Amino acid sequence: MAAQAPTLQVPKDAELLQAQSDLWRHSLCYVTSTGLRCAIKLGIPTAIHHLGGVTSLPDLITALSLPPAKLPYLRRLMRMLVTMGVFAKADTASDGTTELFRLNALSSILVDGVDADEHHCQTSFVLAATSSHYLEASLGLSDWFKKDFGEGPPPSPFEEVHGVPLLDENTASLNPELDQLVIEAMAAHDNLGIGTIMRECHDLFKGLDSLTDCCGGDGTTARAIVKAHPHLKCTVLDLPKVIHNAPAHDVINFVAGDMFHTIPPAQAVMLKLVLLHWDDEDCVKILAQCKKAIPSREEGGKVIIIEVLVNPSLGPIIHESQVLFDVVMMTVTKGGQRDQSSWAEIFKKAGFSDYKIVKKLGARAVFEVDP
Ligand SMILES: C[S@@+](CC[C@H](N)C(=O)[O-])C[C@H]1O[C@@H](n2cnc3c(N)ncnc32)[C@H](O)[C@@H]1O
Known part of the structure; x- marks a missing residue:
């Protein structure tokens, strides 16, 4: 006779609502990483720095040379990044309505092209960590767990997916840009x-x-x-x-x-x-x-x-x-x-x-x- 499945304890109403929000957060938190990557690719931290550390969205759109029609979309991206602590909101402009965004400690370490003591720009770290090579290795994790590699330490999931280890003399043969990016990312990370x-x-x-x-x-x-x-x-x-x-x-x-x-x-x-x-x-x-x-x-x-x-x-x-x-x-x-x-x-x-x-x-x- 088949064993009876144990009864599932269904969460109470409040727990259920909280669990669903937690599940959204955990399933969608890659959007923080990809949104951060997008902000770096657009040059948002550096543009805000050049605008004096604080900006309105219209000024930011102009500084980034983005089509004006993208303003409402940029507002949504910035709202998410402010909520996740990447940028901060400043007090509204003197007209009392224009919303302003500013750099905080996190986004200040993403400002590029500044030669200052103790400033080690971390954009390469973000770009490496959010690269398709890292993400593909992460997506291969469940297959890696299931595979029996026999005795000894297994290859990393990165090596299993891409065929060469990271930080190895053969990594450049996989992708020279990734190899260089990871070297830069490690130096930026370690010097901070x-x-x-x-x-x-x-x-x-x-x-x-x-x-x-x-x-x-x-x-x-x-x-x-x-x-x-x-x-x-x-x-x-x-x-x-x-x-x-x-x-x-x-x-x-x-x-x-x-x-x-x-x-x-x-x-x-x-x-x-x-x-x-x-x-x-x-x-x-x-x-x-x-x-x-x-x-x-x-x-x-x-x-x-x-x-x-x-x-x-x-x-x-x-x-x-x-x-x-x-x-x-x-x-x-x-x-x-x-x-x-x-x-x-x-x-x-x-x-x-x-x-x-x-x-x-x-x-x-x-x-x-x-x-
Ligand atoms: C993560 S970095 C070290 C960070 C550095 N200590 C810092 O704080 O800035 C790793 C370094 O280890 C070096 N390395 C790797 N294998 C090595 C080995 N077998 N002998 C000596 N250095 C090695 C790499 O060339 C690289 O420069």
Whole structure:
């Protein structure tokens, strides 16, 4: 006899209405991403900046050279983006009726073409994250879950759908524009907030005589560190193709190499936004190489790690962004975002004796890991 299906508990009226709104929000929230992409493609944040940071819709239409008939449609797009926190409404104009829109903190980091200290335009991040390649990988997630890849770590859904991994020397053969966009997006993402780290974590580098910035890219972070700590002997390790294009610096020592083989020795090795790109097994290998590069704990050796620390107590917005980012990392790479117990496990497996969180900065945390 067939087993009887369990009775479904139907939600109460108020719950049902709330559930339907929640379902609309979750099913349609891609419109926030595509609307944000549309705003960037049209150049809305930069246009508002050139208009003095505040604009009416007719002025915006003119600045963007859009057909005047599109004004009512632009109003609807802007209403959605204001509601989602991308732009803000300003007080109405002096006539008391014309609605005005302004940049807020989020849209200000989407202003292009501004050369200012600590401004790292994030448009490439949005364009990469909303690219058809990322979205196709996301749409392939259920097929990826069903497929048995056998022993060992499976390819990422991105690799499964597109045939090559992201952030790989073969990614350009899939699409050179995407490859370049993702490189730019990663640099923009990783450089944002260096000033905050230097202000909030000044003591982190105090007392150190040498530091290796492992996977330090073009040396942007290392330049900020030696500016604040001129006595520090700083080495940047990255792959040859990156180091050969890095701008020279009279104090920083640039070394081309592979962190899985060897890391230039220093009193401290720093990994800033590196481990999120790797699975646990590779993180343990990277950290084991870091341990070889530093002296003992008694001699002041340490590894400095700056990474996302997934934590529900950071409030719904930050925590939501952390877990969304984690699933994106799972979809397009083999990496992910980790909570404290996952980090502790990795540090232990790599042979470190202890660690402490020296600072929490929004979604990220700064760890000091002791050999
Ligand atoms: C996410 S970025 C690092 C971000 C950088 N630490 C920052 O905060 O700006 C990743 C970097 O790791 C480098 N990389 C990848 N594999 C590497 C390896 N095996 N050895 C050294 N560097 C590597 C890449 O070339 C890239 O510059």
